[in-house]
Structure formats: C-alpha cells, structure tokens
Amino acid sequence: MTNNMNLIILGIETSCDETAVAVVKNGREILSNVVSSQIESHKRFGGVVPEIASRHHVEQMTYILEEAMAEAEVNFEDIDAIAVTEGPGLVGALLIGVNAAKALAFAHNKPLVGVHHIAGHIYANHIIEELTFPLLTLVVSGGHTELVYMEEHGSFQVIGETRDDAVGEAYDKVARTLGLPYPGGPHVDKLAHEGEANIELPRAWLEPDSFDFSFSGLKSAVINTLHNAKQKGQELPIENVAASFQESVIDVLVTKTMRAVEEKQVNRLLLAGGVAANKGLRERLTAECERKGIKLTIPPLSLCTDNAAMIASAGTIMYKAGKRSGDRLNGEPGLVLK
Amino acid sequence: MNGLAIDTSTYVLGVAVIKDGEVAGEIITNIKKNHSVRLMTAIRTLLEEVEIKPQDLDKIIVTEGPGSYTGVRIGVTTGKTLAWSLKIPIVGVSSLEVLAQNGYYFDGFISPFIDARRGQVYTGLYGMENGVFKNIKEDRIVLHKDWLEELKSSGKQVLFLSTDMDKHKQEIKEILGYKAQFPFITGNLLRPSELARLGMKKETEVKDIHTFTPNYIRLAEAEAKWLANQKDQ
Numbered sequence: 001m002t003n004n005m006n007l008i009i010l011g012i013e014t015s016c017d018e019t020a021v022a023v024v025k026n027g028r029e030i031l032s033n034v035v036s037s038q039i040e041s042h043k044r045f046g047g048v049v050p051e052i053a054s055r056h057h058v059e060q061m062t063y064i065l066e067e068a069m070a071e072a073e074v075n076f077e078d079i080d081a082i083a084v085t086e087g088p089g090l091v092g093a094l095l096i097g098v099n100a101a102k103a104l105a106f107a108h109n110k111p112l113v114g115v116h117h118i119a120g121h122i123y124a125n126h127i128i129e130e131l132t133f134p135l136l137t138l139v140v141s142g143g144h145t146e147l148v149y150m151e152e153h154g155s156f157q158v159i160g161e162t163r164d165d166a167v168g169e170a171y172d173k174v175a176r177t178l179g180l181p182y183p184g185g186p187h188v189d190k191l192a193h194e195g196e197a198n199i200e201l202p203r204a205w206l207e208p209d210s211f212d213f214s215f216s217g218l219k220s221a222v223i224n225t226l227h228n229a230k231q232k233g234q235e236l237p238i239e240n241v242a243a244s245f246q247e248s249v250i251d252v253l254v255t256k257t258m259r260a261v262e263e264k265q266v267n268r269l270l271l272a273g274g275v276a277a278n279k280g281l282r283e284r285l286t287a288e289c290e291r292k293g294i295k296l297t298i299p300p301l302s303l304c305t306d307n308a309a310m311i312a313s314a315g316t317i318m319y320k321a322g323k324r325s326g327d328r329l330n331g332e333p334g335l336v337l338k
Numbered sequence: 339m340n341g342l343a344i345d346t347s348t349y350v351l352g353v354a355v356i357k358d359g360e361v362a363g364e365i366i367t368n369i370k371k372n373h374s375v376r377l378m379t380a381i382r383t384l385l386e387e388v389e390i391k392p393q394d395l396d397k398i399i400v401t402e403g404p405g406s407y408t409g410v411r412i413g414v415t416t417g418k419t420l421a422w423s424l425k426i427p428i429v430g431v432s433s434l435e436v437l438a439q440n441g442y443y444f445d446g447f448i449s450p451f452i453d454a455r456r457g458q459v460y461t462g463l464y465g466m467e468n469g470v471f472k473n474i475k476e477d478r479i480v481l482h483k484d485w486l487e488e489l490k491s492s493g494k495q496v497l498f499l500s501t502d503m504d505k506h507k508q509e510i511k512e513i514l515g516y517k518a519q520f521p522f523i524t525g526n527l528l529r530p531s532e533l534a535r536l537g538m539k540k541e542t543e544v545k546d547i548h549t550f551t552p553n554y555i556r557l558a559e560a561e562a563k564w565l566a567n568q569k570d571q
C-alpha cells in the first residue's frame with residue numbers, strides 16, 4: 001500500500017455506557033467523533049447497569065452511525081474498513097457494536113477489524129502525536145489499571161495490572177463513601193485540590209519488583225478511617241480525606257510507572273483512559289517526566305474517555321498489518337491484550 | 339419484493355428469504371449455541387444460496403421480542419443496521435405471533451409461550467375468530483399457573499406451542515387436563531418463513547428505523563426496582 005493513499009476507517013465502540021462512532025482518516029485525522037453518553041440514565045442507579053446499557057445501545061446505534069457519517073461527509077463507498085471494539089467490556093453492550101459492525105461489513109462488502117478496547121485507549125495518543133517506540137502506557141480507567149509496554153505498532157506487552165479494583169473503580173467507591181454523586185472520580189479530584197493530605201493511608205507496593213497494582217486495601221482503609229472517626233464523634237473534613245486518598249493513589253501510580261520507564265528504558269510515556277483526566281495525576285506525571293527528560297503524551301479529555309476515534313485509529317494500524325475479523329466475530333468480555 | 343427475516347429471540351436461530359413473493363429459502367437451527375457468532379454466517383450463506391445481494395433486498399423483518407433480552411437485541415441490532423445502511427424499511431413481529439402460526443388451522447385457542455423464569459412465561463392468546471387468525475389476548479408476562487387457570491375457565495381446547503415445552507408440560511396437563519393439546523416436535527419452533535410472511539404484509543417506512551426498538555415486555559430489573567422506590571417515597 002502506498003503512503004499517499006487515504007485510508008478511511010469507521011470505528012464503533014460500545015463496551016460500556018457510551019455509544020460511539022467515529023470516522024478517521026489515515027489513523028490520525030478525525031473526520032468525526034460522535035459519543036452518546038448514557039451517564040444521565042445510569043446516575044440514578046449509582047453505577048452502570050449492564051442491561052440498561054445494552055438497551056440504550058440498541059436505541060442509539062443507528063442514530064450515532066448516521067450522525068458520524070454525516071459529520072464526516074462520507075458514504076459507504078468512501079470507507080475502507082469497519083473497526084469495532086470486540087472486548088473487553090460488558091458482554092451485552094459489546095454485542096451491539098459487534099453485530100452492527102458485522103451488518104455494515106456484510107451489507108457493503110467491507111473488511112472488518114476487531115479491536116481491543118485498551119489498544120484503542122493507547123492509540124488515542126497516536127491521534128494527538130504520532131507514536132514512537134519503544135514506549136510505555138499507563139492505562140487508567142473505571143475498568144482498567146495497566147502498564148503496557150510497546151516495542152512497535154500493534155505489539156502490546158502488559159507488564160503490570162491491578163489485582164483487584166481498577167483505579168477509577170476505587171475513586172467511585174470512595175466518592176460514594178464520601179457522599180459524592182456518581183461518577184465520583186472528578187468530584188474526588190476536585191475536592192482533593194481543596195484539601196490537605198494529612199491522613200495516614202496505606203500504599204500498596206506489593207512485591208519489590210512487581211508492576212502490579214492493588215487499590216482495594218486503600219479503599220477499605222478510607223472507609224475504616226471515616227468509620228473510626230465517626231465513632232469517636234469526630235468529623236473528618238472530606239476534602240482532606242479526598243486529598244489523602246488521591247495522594248496515595250498517585251504516589252503508587254507515578255512511582256511504579258517511573259520505575260517501569262527506567263527498567264524498560266523507554267523515553268516515551270503515554271497516559272490513557274478516563275482517569276487520565278485526573279488533574280492531580282497529570283500534574284505529578286508531567287513533573288516527573290520533565291525531571292527525567294521523558295516525552296509524555298496525554299490526550300485531551302474527549303479522547304481519554306471512551307470514544308470510537310481511538311478504535312478507528314488502532315483499527316487502522318491493525319488493518320494495515322493485515323488483521324481481518326470474519327462473520328463469526330463475537331463480543332469478548334474478557335479479551336486479553338496482546 | 340425481496341425480504342430478509344431474522345429471528346434470534348429464543349435459542350432457535352432462524353433466517354428466511356422471500357424472493358419475488360415466494361419463500362426462496364430458510365435456515366433454522368435448534369441448538370444452544372451463540373447467536374452472535376452464527377447469525378451473520380447464516381444470513382450470508384442463505385442470501386448467496388438464493389442469489390440475492392444485500393442491495394437487492396426491499397425489506398428487513400425481525401422478531402422484536404419477547405424472548406431472551408440478549409437474543410432479541412442481536413437480531414434487532416443486525417436488522418436495524420442492515421435496514422439503515424441499505425436504506426430499506428424494517429418491520430418487527432412478535433415472536434409469539436410467529437410461533438402461533440404453527441397452530442393456524444387449530445380449532446380452538448392457541449397459547450404460544452416462552453419461559454421467563456421464576457414460574458413466569460411470556461405468552462398471549464391467538465386463534466381464529468370469524469374466519470380471521472388474530473391475537474385475542476395481547477402478549478404479556480404472567481405467572482404460568484395464573485394464565486393456565488384463566489384458560490381453563492374459558493372451557494375451550496387450547497394448543498400450547500413452545501421452545502420451552504419440557505419445562506412446562508406437566509403443569510399444563512395438571513391444570514387443563516384433556517383441554518390441553520400439544521403439537522409434534524416441529525410445532526414448537528419459530529419458523530423464519532412464517533416471520534417473513536407476516537412481516538411482508540406489514541406496512542412500514544424507512545424513517546422509522548432509528549426509533550425501532552425491541553419489545554421486551556418487561557422493564558429491566560434495576561429500572562423496575564428504581565420505579566418502585568420512587569413510589570415508596
């Protein structure tokens with residue numbers, strides 16, 4: 001394939017509670033990126049309800065497809081391939097995107113490419129600034145906390161991951177304990193900046209050479225601290241609880257990431273996933289990378305949270321590498337990144 | 339007029355094609371295997387076999403429910419996306435109405451049903467009235483026992499049709515006795531060609547594609563609980 005040939009990929013993402021479709025040119029140029037969030041609907045339940053998410057996806061799918069194609073001013077003749085998130089995620093939600101993608105690929109005789117959701121998050125960075133290798137990505141979201149090492153395009157090596165809660169999950173649970181509305185992450189981040197990290201909380205370093213994470217102990221410690229204070233009739237300022245919790249999380253994330261950067265001898269670090277919006281994490285990581293001369297890329301918020309442009313971007317790389325998925329493509333809730 | 343019919347509302351997977359007004363072919367399997375993996379292969383195989391390209395289709399017909407939530411969504415999503423991208427209309431048909439067709443010539447009531455767990459079924463009442471085959475009591479979710487008592491009081495013969503017959507046959511016999519009738523094993527499967535036939539008759543427009551949604555009959559559990567809580571407060 002010649003370099004001057006334009007490759008236009010339609011991406012579809014429905015792994016959780018956003019119905020998203022995007023059209024991306026040559027893996028980096030966004031022609032459209034439409035995201036329909038269900039967050040308002042799930043708020044009343046205090047979290048994403050899988051059955052409700054699946055119902056919303058069915059209702060939204062063709063609307064979002066139409067909007068994304070109209071905004072990109074493309075029709076099916078212009079599209080070279082369909083990329084879709086095949087996993088991981090909520091199975092019922094994934095199935096909507098996968099089956100819609102298969103229907104499009106069949107109706108218009110287009111190649112189909114299944115994409116790993118985390119590969120998508122990583123490639124959100126590729127849209128901002130072309131990836132250079134080797135590199136390391138810290139993936140942080142409501143469902144994931146992973147350190148991924150890449151030697152080249154399309155090769156993913158997970159060198160560390162959470163053993164229990166994802167970092168976003170821990171934020172949401174702590175937020176609920178503090179009586180903050182769902183989704184709690186941004187509220188905790190905001191409060192943390194108003195408070196002082198003066199409460200002793202644990203940091204889970206695990207084995208000295210491990211790049212894995214653990215946040216459930218920290219979450220329990222926050223709950224216990226609040227409980228104990230209450231029994232003594234004390235009222236802990238919640239901004240201080242938030243600040244202390246956030247400091248513990250960021251300490252572990254940043255320390256382990258920087259150790260991995262050193263060990264893997266990379267000079268490029270990417271931040272990916274919804275928690276990349278966290279101001280505290282951005283600040284600490286930026287400072288550390290500046291100090292060590294590491295090039296850091298953080299996508300804007302619209303590309304950090306779930307979207308389909310990232311799926312189209314990763315899909316473009318995989319399409320170029322010859323990856324094709326067939327009629328039997330399925331939603332894979334536990335799909336492993338490799 | 340060419341139509342493609344898709345049914346994945348129960349574990350029966352069915353695809354049928356109507357070509358120039360005739361049933362050109364159908365694929366039906368009755369095995370507990372993943373619809374998401376097998377549906378598109380079935381559609382492609384059948385269309386190739388009857389020599390129809392997606393672009394030659396004039397209409398998509400799907401079972402809109404009730405049935406397995408996930409199953410219904412696989413069929414509806416596939417159907418909706420095909421219809422939208424090919425710019426042709428989509429129509430939905432009740433899965434129970436499709437099943438009821440197997441008793442078309444039965445003299446009495448027909449109760450097609452799909453198991454809905456915890457003693458409940460999705461069912462409705464169908465049959466011939468004044469020479470017209472129709473839906474007599476609308477589709478619903480109901481405790482099977484209550485439904486059977488209601489049918490018993492009608493005094494009529496009732497034909498039961500269901501993919502989940504094994505689980506419910508005993509109870510039906512106990513309550514309705516000789517008033518209950520059962521089909522051959524072939525009568526318990528939703529026939530995709532019947533779905534296609536019903537769908538081809540129905541009026542619909544392309545502009546309705548986006549708003550087309552499954553008919554689950556039942557609210558999602560979380561939604562029902564939430565609504566109940568709202569009432570309590």
Ligand SMILES: [Zn+2]
Nearest residue numbers: 117121141306
């Ligand atoms: Zn994500």
